[in-house]
Amino acid sequence: MRIIRAEEMGMCFGVRDALQITDQIIEPSQVTIHGELVHNPRVIHQLDAAGFVQSSETERAAVPETPAVLITAHGVSDRERRRLNSIGKQLIDTTCPLVRRAHDAAMQLAAEGRHVVLVGKPGHVEVQGIVEDLESYHVVPDIKTVKKYESEFLGIVCQTTMPSCLLEEIREEITTQNHEADIKFVDTVCHPTKRRQTAMLDLVKRVDAVVVVGGRNSNNTRRLAELCHQHGVPALHVTCAEEVNEQWFAGFDVVGLTAGTSTLDSTIDAVQERLEKLACSDMAANCSAHPPMPVVGQQFQSECSEN
Ligand code: SF4
CATH class of the missing domain: 3.40.50.11270 (Rossmann fold)
Incomplete structure (x- = not known):
């Protein structure tokens, strides 16, 4: 592996x-x-x-x-x-400051007389913080919840950790269902989230499965795992190295590693170490059956692979 x-x-x-x-x-x-x-x-x-x-x-x-x-x-x-x-x-x-930017964008849209449609997870603390200052708003987590709004003037903003592809789909649906409205959109997905999602899309093309490290209630970690599933790649969401279960990796030759924005470097390192050990024992068991794979991108070389 x-x-x-x-x-x-x-x-x-x-x-x-x-x-x-x-x-x-x-x-x-x-x-x-x-x-x-x-x-x-x-x-x-x-x-x-x-x-x-x-x-x-x-x-x-x-x-x-x-x-x-x-x-x-x-x-x-x-x-x-x-x-x-x-x-x-x-x-x-x-x-x-990027959450502050989302607050400011929502307040500005409201000040322009627009009904704010916030694309994000209802009840999430960041979302709560934004909508509590608004007089009129809707929180929309998915396409199903989009509807025709009463206002002729709409303003769309988003939770900073929304997947850009889902955001685009929801935005299109809002536009379709409110084609007569004047709609202004401010993209408030933060740059670190965008960069991690882009890296993830690159990763899923090159692996059989992905390990996603992060808290169970971390929205952006869960989104990374969802992104994998959407691209037909199985994802294992773990919070720490101890949750890396050997059996889950049976049949996978190439496994990706990523982590949410609230994951400590030390936790990622521990998961990496555990995966390297699995890769090492896997290669020791199968070295005669499988020739070494070519190096693609940034890769962990296990001790066994160098022997
Ligand atoms: S994910 Fe990180 S960088 Fe992005 S808004 Fe939240 S705290 Fe800021």
Whole structure:
């Protein structure tokens, strides 16, 4: 078995910056992280061990007990910011600038008198943060939920981690069903997500299966796995190396590796190491039956393959 790594994968700058800010906080016990800083159970555990108070994403309406509140990279609405300020909380804001850009785009469309159609996952914290500041909006996760809207003026924005191909399909459907409306579209999918999706599309052409590393509730990780399935390539979604199950790889000669934007480098490295061990034992068992494959792209050379 050979392993090919996606050209772009793993932690984005927005998540890295947020983590760096938490590293600089001197008294973590005085800070409540307002929802999950990243959708990554290992990071959540590390923050817990460091002494941070963490409120779950469904408990954010409560009054935090600590004097300071850390806004995650997913951002919050201005309404929520005002609520926290009004109860005397000091805010430590790690909102990703590209999430902020999506907020600004939605607000601008609303200011132009447009009904905002946000393409994204209903209930996701980033989506909640955007729509809470809007008077009139619809959240659309797929083509089925698109409809004819009452307004003659529509504005489309999207969650930063939407797959561009799905976004295009939904946008087309909105246009078809609202052909008389004046529609303005602002593409707010973030560049790190786009680059990872492009790398993924390149990867699926070259592999038999893909291992996707990331948290179970990480939207962009799940999207990467969905992208594989859409291209007829089986995907194994794992959160850590221990979940890499040897039996799953039976019959695959070339396996791709990618990871969501909230995945730590150390977690990817551990999964890579586990895959290399599998590749190594696989090659040891089959070296007489299969000649070495030509090198394509960025590839992990196992020790066995060099022998
Ligand atoms: S996925 Fe994109 S928008 Fe979200 S934190 Fe990372 S860079 Fe920012």
